[in-house]
Amino acid sequence: MTISIHDVHDAGRLVRWGLDVKAVPGAHEEYAELLARYRLEDAFRETVLATCAGLEIDVLSVDDQGFILAPRMGSIFSLSTMNDWESGMDPQSRRRSGLVLLTIIAVAYPTSDALERTTVVRVRVSQVERALREAVRVIEDAEPDDSEAQTAAHEIGLMPPVKPGATRQLAKSSTLAAIRAGFEHLVDAGMARAAGSVDGDPEYQLLDRMRVNVREMVLPETHATLLGHARAAVVIAASAATTEPTNEGALA
Amino acid sequence: MQVVADYPKNEVSPGEDTADPATGDGELRADLDQRLVAQLAPSLLDASFYRRLRVLLRTAPFHRLRELRTRQSWPAERIYDPMEMAAAAVDQVVARSGLVNEYDFDTLVGDLASLAGLAEPDAAPSEWRCVAEWVVRSMLGEDESTTEYSVEHGDYRGGYRLTPLRWHLLREVQRADGRIVLTASVEVINAMRTGLDLDVEDAQLAQETVLRAQLERGDLGAAEDSADEGMRLSLELAAKMRDLLDLTRLNLDAVDWESQFQSRVDRALAHIEARINAEHDMIEHLSTSADFDDDDVRRRALEIREKIRRCLTQHRILHGLLITAPKVFLDEQLRQSLGGRTRSRLRIVVTEDLLLPTLALDLEPATDVVSVLQVALAGPNPRRLLHLGAIITSLLHTTSDDEAAVVPEEIVTLVERPSDELDPDLLVTAYDLLRSCRQGPRLLSDLLAETDDPAVAELVRLLAQLLFDPEDTEAHSFGFAGDATLPLEELGSALAGRTFHAAGYYGDDLLVGAADLVAHSVQSAAHVVSLSIGVNP
Numbered sequence: 001m002t003i004s005i006h007d008v009h010d011a012g013r014l015v016r017w018g019l020d021v022k023a024v025p026g027a028h029e030e031y032a033e034l035l036a037r038y039r040l041e042d043a044f045r046e047t048v049l050a051t052c053a054g055l056e057i058d059v060l061s062v063d064d065q066g067f068i069l070a071p072r073m074g075s076i077f078s079l080s081t082m083n084d085w086e087s088g089m090d091p092q093s094r095r096r097s098g099l100v101l102l103t104i105i106a107v108a109y110p111t112s113d114a115l116e117r118t119t120v121v122r123v124r125v126s127q128v129e130r131a132l133r134e135a136v137r138v139i140e141d142a143e144p145d146d147s148e149a150q151t152a153a154h155e156i157g158l159m160p161p162v163k164p165g166a167t168r169q170l171a172k173s174s175t176l177a178a179i180r181a182g183f184e185h186l187v188d189a190g191m192a193r194a195a196g197s198v199d200g201d202p203e204y205q206l207l208d209r210m211r212v213n214v215r216e217m218v219l220p221e222t223h224a225t226l227l228g229h230a231r232a233a234v235v236i237a238a239s240a241a242t243t244e245p246t247n248e249g250a251l252a
Numbered sequence: 253m254q255v256v257a258d259y260p261k262n263e264v265s266p267g268e269d270t271a272d273p274a275t276g277d278g279e280l281r282a283d284l285d286q287r288l289v290a291q292l293a294p295s296l297l298d299a300s301f302y303r304r305l306r307v308l309l310r311t312a313p314f315h316r317l318r319e320l321r322t323r324q325s326w327p328a329e330r331i332y333d334p335m336e337m338a339a340a341a342v343d344q345v346v347a348r349s350g351l352v353n354e355y356d357f358d359t360l361v362g363d364l365a366s367l368a369g370l371a372e373p374d375a376a377p378s379e380w381r382c383v384a385e386w387v388v389r390s391m392l393g394e395d396e397s398t399t400e401y402s403v404e405h406g407d408y409r410g411g412y413r414l415t416p417l418r419w420h421l422l423r424e425v426q427r428a429d430g431r432i433v434l435t436a437s438v439e440v441i442n443a444m445r446t447g448l449d450l451d452v453e454d455a456q457l458a459q460e461t462v463l464r465a466q467l468e469r470g471d472l473g474a475a476e477d478s479a480d481e482g483m484r485l486s487l488e489l490a491a492k493m494r495d496l497l498d499l500t501r502l503n504l505d506a507v508d509w510e511s512q513f514q515s516r517v518d519r520a521l522a523h524i525e526a527r528i529n530a531e532h533d534m535i536e537h538l539s540t541s542a543d544f545d546d547d548d549v550r551r552r553a554l555e556i557r558e559k560i561r562r563c564l565t566q567h568r569i570l571h572g573l574l575i576t577a578p579k580v581f582l583d584e585q586l587r588q589s590l591g592g593r594t595r596s597r598l599r600i601v602v603t604e605d606l607l608l609p610t611l612a613l614d615l616e617p618a619t620d621v622v623s624v625l626q627v628a629l630a631g632p633n634p635r636r637l638l639h640l641g642a643i644i645t646s647l648l649h650t651t652s653d654d655e656a657a658v659v660p661e662e663i664v665t666l667v668e669r670p671s672d673e674l675d676p677d678l679l680v681t682a683y684d685l686l687r688s689c690r691q692g693p694r695l696l697s698d699l700l701a702e703t704d705d706p707a708v709a710e711l712v713r714l715l716a717q718l719l720f721d722p723e724d725t726e727a728h729s730f731g732f733a734g735d736a737t738l739p740l741e742e743l744g745s746a747l748a749g750r751t752f753h754a755a756g757y758y759g760d761d762l763l764v765g766a767a768d769l770v771a772h773s774v775q776s777a778a779h780v781v782s783l784s785i786g787v788n789p
Binding site: 018019021024025026027032039040057064065066069070071073076077078079091092094095097098099101102103105106109110111112113117118119120122131135136138139142151152153156185186189190191193195205207208209213214217218219220221222223225226229230 | 357392420423424425426427428429430431432579598599600601602603605606607608609610611612613614615616617618619620621622623624625626627628629630631632633634635
């Protein structure tokens with residue numbers, strides 16, 4: 001296998017296009033040509049993959065929609081802190097913002113099977129609001145008397161759907177504003193498009209890039225992190241259970 | 253007629269459960285049930301029966317549109333026919349499938365609204381659009397949370413059970429050029445075609461034989477219908493092959509190369525090549541036939557020829573797709589095994605397995621979980637590097653009085669919040685600090701370090717952010733927006749290319765200076781992208 005300097009340059013160009021999350025091969029001749037080379041030429045593909053590996057980027061998908069890349073955790077191309085996502089957020093706001101995104105995913109792709117279909121999904125802000133309220137209700141029903149709870153469910157349950165802000169816009173502390181902000185982040189990341197509104201209810205189209213990203217990155221990594229915490233909770237509970245009899249024995 | 257089951261002696265009737273799987277009685281029962289079904293309704297054991305049943309079920313959404321039409325927002329006495337509009341929508345979407353002018357949501361709604369206008373010319377155009385949008389949305393999915401239709405039907409083969417049937421009528425897909433277009437499913441093409449769940453290649457071969465015979469005997473009316481039918485079959489075959497390639501790209505494990513992919517592609521390729529040859533022959537026949545002396549007959553022959561030519565175009569596109577299909581499979585094999593991430597797919601219900609557990613977590617672990625989600629969902633975020641040359645040039649460029657005179661009057665605007673909510677003294681102090689930058693550009697962190705009053709520092713920070721980005725959402729949420737002109741016309745700010753060193757802040761430091769500094773920086777480079785400033789908790 002012989003790799004020329006020209007190939008290395010072209011590999012870099014393809015990675016460049018992959019990093020441009022709003023570019024599509026159908027609109028850029030060079031992008032389409034490099035994508036075709038990636039699919040047809042083994043040596044070129046390996047050069048591109050080696051370049052990506054060096055940059056700590058994974059190739060999530062290669063198809064007509066483009067060269068979909070994802071930075072590995074800690075990569076220079078990855079968000080390094082939550083403040084990269086939105087500046088000036090307090091921890092509660094960060095949690096709320098993340099839960100809004102998780103609810104958007106739950107509405108658009110209720111099960112992992114839904115992620116196998118290449119359909120562009122339309123989601124409205126009100127759908128997400130309803131799903132979020134319903135999820136909060138489920139948690140509150142399970143723990144109705146815990147008024148001191150610091151859970152997100154408790155916090156979101158207290159948020160109004162609509163709250164006028166100082167500038168006649170929705171205040172950030174309303175759920176509808178938080179959901180719109182979540183969608184706008186997805187639009188900025190090239191994963192969604194605004195699709196007008198239905199009776200004043202903003203609607204968004206979630207693109208294939210979103211589906212691939214959720215399937216390959218978001219669900220596995222979020223699920224693994226959640227399991228880590230669940231395991232920690234189980235370990236703590238188990239530890240408490242093993243120490244209690246000893247104490248009781250001592251008292252006896 | 254009463255059918256009496258021919259049960260062996262000491263046998264039970266259906267429904268009595270004495271089966272004991274451990275002794276093999278379960279198998280015996282199942283066998284007896286199958287014999288009973290064979291007597292009562294033998295077609296219930298025939299695969300073709302279930303194909304026909306599924307075709308019937310798949311038309312249910314069309315009937316449902318008709319049922320629901322009087323329960324919508326428009327007056328019940330209107331004579332719109334949503335079922336007919338839906339059927340026409342499928343035909344139109346299919347007709348443009350794979351072409352450059354494929355239907356998107358808005359175009360289809362617009363066309364159907366025009367049809368609604370013809371049905372009820374006295375109604376308001378907004379009502380026509382409402383009807384059309386309801387039809388298209390209904391075809392995209394039966395409710396808001398799914399893009400599919402789903403029903404269950406009984407299946408007596410191998411013991412009675414309910415079998416799920418899922419399908420979609422229309423769906424939106426993204427094309428390579430970024431367009432989002434509507435496509436019709438194989439199932440709905442099938443249902444609209446003949447009402448039979450036939451193998452498409454066989455149907456097309458039969459159709460072509462019929463068409464050829466019709467042309468030879470000069471039956472142009474029937475030949476035209478057959479040409480239409482041939483086109484629909486071509487599109488159905490194209491849809492099937494695209495689905496197979498989509499599946500391959502999504503999950504190679506779901507495709508069996510030996511028994512499914514290779515043979516399917518080979519068969520389709522042979523079929524398409526035969527169709528291309530046959531269509532060439534028919535076009536040739538229609539072009540050279542001396543039988544069409546009459547003008548009307550000649551016109552119809554030309555129309556049929558055009559239809560066959562469209563079939564030919566469709567087949568050539570499909571031929572190109574099929575030629576590259578094995579390469580797609582091999583590429584995916586490489587990519588999915590070597591190139592990309594090779595994690596096994598999770599099978600989860602997002603609400604139950606992720607959303608609810610996270611909602612139940614306390615602040616710290618919940619923030620940890622959603623942080624991972626947000627970072628994973630953000631995708632690649634290339635940091636753009638500062639173009640030092642452009643910044644230095646801007647810094648060295650002094651503003652003359654003449655140039656200052658042509659600077660646009662407003663850079664940012666203020667203040668929709670009632671002025672009594674902002675302490676005027678604090679505001680004046682903040683303005684004074686910022687105006688000191690007219691003498692020469694200064695770092696925001698230096699400005700912040702000059703005041704001991706956190707409220708002034710905060711105002712300076714927000715104003716500097718507004719100078720950088722008039723749409724800055726944080727500043728807007730604080731109350732700066734809209735109507736009055738900020739009295740800092742001659743000032744602007746740009747990214748300084750370094751992080752803050754002011755106590756209590758993090759993020760990108762800004763350089764505040766003459767307004768043309770900002771204008772020059774933005775025009776000369778794409779490096780000014782985003783701003784991240786925050787207050788340390």
